[in-house]
Amino acid sequence: MKKVLVADDKDTGRELVRTVLENSGHQVFEASDGEQAVAEALRIHPDLIILDIHMPGLDGFGVIEKLRREPSFSHTPIIALTASAMMGDRERAMAAGFTGYITKPIRLGALRAEVERLLA
Amino acid sequence: MLLERRFRELLEAAPDAIMQVDAEGRIILLNRVAEDMFGYSRDELLGQPVEALIPHELHARHAEHRAHYRQNPMTRTMGSGLALEAIRKDGSRFPVEISLSPSESVEGFRVTAIIRDTTERRTAEERLHKVQEEYTQRLAETNAELAMTNRELERANRLKSEFLASMSHELRTPLHTIIGFSELLGEKLEGPLNEKQMRFVQHIHKDSLHLLELINDVLDISKIEADRLELRPEAFDFAALVAESVASVRSLAEAKSHILETASDVPTAVEADRLRIKQILVNLLSNAIKFTPEGGRIRLEARVQESFVVVSVCDTGVGIPPEEHESIFEKFHQVGATTKGVREGTGLGLAITKRLVEQHGGGIWVQSEPEQGSTFSFKLPMSSAERKTQGA
Numbered sequence: 001m002k003k004v005l006v007a008d009d010k011d012t013g014r015e016l017v018r019t020v021l022e023n024s025g026h027q028v029f030e031a032s033d034g035e036q037a038v039a040e041a042l043r044i045h046p047d048l049i050i051l052d053i054h055m056p057g058l059d060g061f062g063v064i065e066k067l068r069r070e071p072s073f074s075h076t077p078i079i080a081l082t083a084s085a086m087m088g089d090r091e092r093a094m095a096a097g098f099t100g101y102i103t104k105p106i107r108l109g110a111l112r113a114e115v116e117r118l119l120a
Numbered sequence: 121m122l123l124e125r126r127f128r129e130l131l132e133a134a135p136d137a138i139m140q141v142d143a144e145g146r147i148i149l150l151n152r153v154a155e156d157m158f159g160y161s162r163d164e165l166l167g168q169p170v171e172a173l174i175p176h177e178l179h180a181r182h183a184e185h186r187a188h189y190r191q192n193p194m195t196r197t198m199g200s201g202l203a204l205e206a207i208r209k210d211g212s213r214f215p216v217e218i219s220l221s222p223s224e225s226v227e228g229f230r231v232t233a234i235i236r237d238t239t240e241r242r243t244a245e246e247r248l249h250k251v252q253e254e255y256t257q258r259l260a261e262t263n264a265e266l267a268m269t270n271r272e273l274e275r276a277n278r279l280k281s282e283f284l285a286s287m288s289h290e291l292r293t294p295l296h297t298i299i300g301f302s303e304l305l306g307e308k309l310e311g312p313l314n315e316k317q318m319r320f321v322q323h324i325h326k327d328s329l330h331l332l333e334l335i336n337d338v339l340d341i342s343k344i345e346a347d348r349l350e351l352r353p354e355a356f357d358f359a360a361l362v363a364e365s366v367a368s369v370r371s372l373a374e375a376k377s378h379i380l381e382t383a384s385d386v387p388t389a390v391e392a393d394r395l396r397i398k399q400i401l402v403n404l405l406s407n408a409i410k411f412t413p414e415g416g417r418i419r420l421e422a423r424v425q426e427s428f429v430v431v432s433v434c435d436t437g438v439g440i441p442p443e444e445h446e447s448i449f450e451k452f453h454q455v456g457a458t459t460k461g462v463r464e465g466t467g468l469g470l471a472i473t474k475r476l477v478e479q480h481g482g483g484i485w486v487q488s489e490p491e492q493g494s495t496f497s498f499k500l501p502m503s504s505a506e507r508k509t510q511g512a
Contacts, residue, residue, distance in 0.1 A: 010293065016300040023309050054289065083292035084285065104296035105332060108303050 002119050003044055005029045007037035007063065008052040008081065013104075017050055017081075020108055021115065034058025038066050045072065048119055050102075053082040053093070061096050068097045077118035081106070136236045141170045143229040145186050157237055159209035170233075175207045190229065193222030198236065206235070215242045277346055284342050291335050298328045337468040341451065344475045351393040351479055355503075358390040358429060362422055365401035369409060377415045380405075384422040390429055391503035396476050403473045404433040404496050411494070412437030425499065428482070432497040440488040448486065449474045473498075 004026045008014045011032070018028045029044055031037035034055050041049060041063075049067075053060035060080055067073040079100035080093040090101045100114045131138055137154035141147055147165050155162055158173055165172070170186075171179045198219040206216045219234045302325035305313065313321060343349040366382055373380040390397075401420075408418045416436040423430055440448060451471040477484045477498045488494035 010297075012297040012301075013293070016297050016304070019304060019310075020300075083289045083296060104292050105299040105328075106296060108300065108307070 002026045002047040003029065004115070005031060005037065005041055005044065005046040005049045007031040007034070007040075007049070007055065007060075009033055009055045010052075013052065013081075016106075017111070020111055024112060024115065026115075026119075034060070034063045037063050041067055041073065041076075042070070046076070048115065049076060049078045050081055050115075051078055051098075053080050053084070053089075060093075064097050079114060079118065134234075136234045139170070139233045139235065141231050141233070142227075143190065145170050145183070147172075148230070154235065157208075157235065158206070164209075173206050175205055175213060178205070189220070189222070189231070193224075193229070193231075195222070196220045198234065214239050280342070281346050281348055284339060284346075288335065288339050292332075295328055295332055295335070299325065299332065302328060337472060340472045341468045344472065349475075349479065351396060353391050353393055355389050355391045356394045358422065359384060361394060361398055362401065362420065362431075365398050365405060366420065368402055369405045372406060372409050373418060376409060376412070378409055378412060379417045380409075380419075381417070382420045382422075384420075385424065390500070392480050392500055393476075396480075397500070400473050400476055400498065401431070401433075403469045404431075404498075407469065407496070408433050408435035408437065408494070411435065424502070427502050428499040429502060430497060430499045432495050434493065434495040436493045439490040439492050439494055440486060441490050442488075445486050445488065449484070 004021050006014050006017045006021070006028055007030070008017070009032055014030050014032070018030065021028050029040055029046065031040045035058050037049070037051065037055075038058070051060040051063055055063075058066075060082075064078055067076070067078070077099045078097070079102055080098040081102050081104060082089060082093075083104040093101050100118055102111060102114055131149075131151045132153075134151060134153065137157045138149075138151045139147055139154050140149035147168050147170055150162060150165055155165070158165070171182055174182050196219060198217050204216050204218055205213050207213050215238045217236045217238050221232045223230045223232065302321050304310065305321045306318065306325060308318075340349070362382060362384055366380060370380060405418065405420065412418060412435045418436075419434045421432045421434070449470050451468060474484050477500065480500050482498055482500040484496065484498040486494055486496050
């Protein structure tokens with residue numbers, strides 16, 4: 001069982017991802033904003049983090065910047081989740097240190113495949 | 121006496137004022153034009169220093185010029201000097217041009233001056249200059265206005281793009297969970313659904329995906345209109361993309377019992393924006409499926425023609441009247457009478473497809489007759505490198 005941290009300011013979004021991951025047999029932790037995501041990550045040391053890019057306050061980019069500064073998080077797989085479909089967003093996310101990128105609305109198959117790829 | 125009279129006639133026939141001054145600068149000869157020009161009678165001027173005809177502030181300098189001229193006498197032609205000013209008896213001033221010719225005789229040194237009043241020409245020049253200045257001014261104002269309009273347009277365009285980006289985000293966020301949860305329910309991992317519940321869940325899922333397509337279409341056309349659609353060309357296996365596109369519409373075709381076939385002599389590598397080419401293929405295939413009555417035949421053909429890939433999607437559907445062959449590629453156009461109630465979609469699909477093809481340096485066209493089916497074809501340069509050559 002792997003520990004996965006899901007950060008999204010929308011509770012429905014968190015529940016959707018949590019359900020999919022739990023169905024796959026993972027242990028899910030939640031954070032509803034960026035600050036909480038950083039604190040929770042440092043506390044539980046997850047195997048994978050799924051970060052919504054757009055969160056009020058500290059956004060996904062802010063979270064990854066803080067986490068990547070921690071030596072213990074330099075290699076943790078982190079998936080960016082975003083509802084934006086603008087060109088260049090994926091490049092920007094990868095340059096910021098994300099290891100995966102999924103756009104909302106997610107297709108369950110795509111989410112499962114990305115999660116398994118990064119946890120393998 | 122005859123000579124004297126001839127000389128006088130010659131003098132008076134000249135259109136310019138003529139004067140002669142002696143070595144001391146005194147006027148010793150003048151014609152009628154000179155009298156009229158300066159407003160003096162001949163008697164008033166004869167024997168007067170020529171400075172009488174020059175504004176006071178220039179007297180000293182003129183005397184110097186005269187002395188200098190006495191030392192270096194030479195013919196100076198009309199217009200070769202500076203712009204000069206003369207003064208009339210009534211004190212009014214006017215611009216003149218003067219030509220000078222020295223002569224030396226038994227009577228001593230003489231200078232003959234021919235004087236032309238250039239007021240009219242000066243006025244005309246000034247008027248022309250003024251018109252030019254006004255024109256330049258107006259041009260500058262118009263330019264400034266245009267620059268401002270341009271800035272406003274750029275700002276409006278930027279606001280539009282920002283609005284679209286945020287709108288797209290806002291619309292996708294709730295769709296994300298509607299699509300996700302309906303798919304999740306349909307998987308029945310959370311428990312069984314009866315047949316009706318299953319169908320309802322599938323309706324929600326299918327229609328929310330459709331809503332997503334509409335949002336994507338509106339976003340695409342807006343990006344195209346704002347010139348913000350960027351292509352990401354890459355080399356890819358065209359045959360594999362055709363197979364992938366056909367696979368993604370196969371269930372739609374099967375739902376209407378269509379025969380879906382491909383005949384391809386497709387090259388292995390094409391350089392283009394893979395996702396956009398798939399969008400083009402899927403759009404043409406879904407249109408063909410949508411506008412063909414049940415049990416039709418849809419055939420995709422791809423081949424190489426010179427440096428282009430030519431793709432045709434042929435159907436046995438309702439067809440399009442010739443007068444609509446061009447307007448069908450316009451925004452919001454939907455073939456009215458012939459669609460027989462098939463009217464879902466934004467009417468943006470073909471407009472987007474056309475722009476995507478054109479942005480790749482290609483072209484799209486249709487051959488069709490009502491009730492005879494349609495063939496939509498497009499051609500793309502094999503690679504962006506070759507596209508550059510084509511464009512050059």
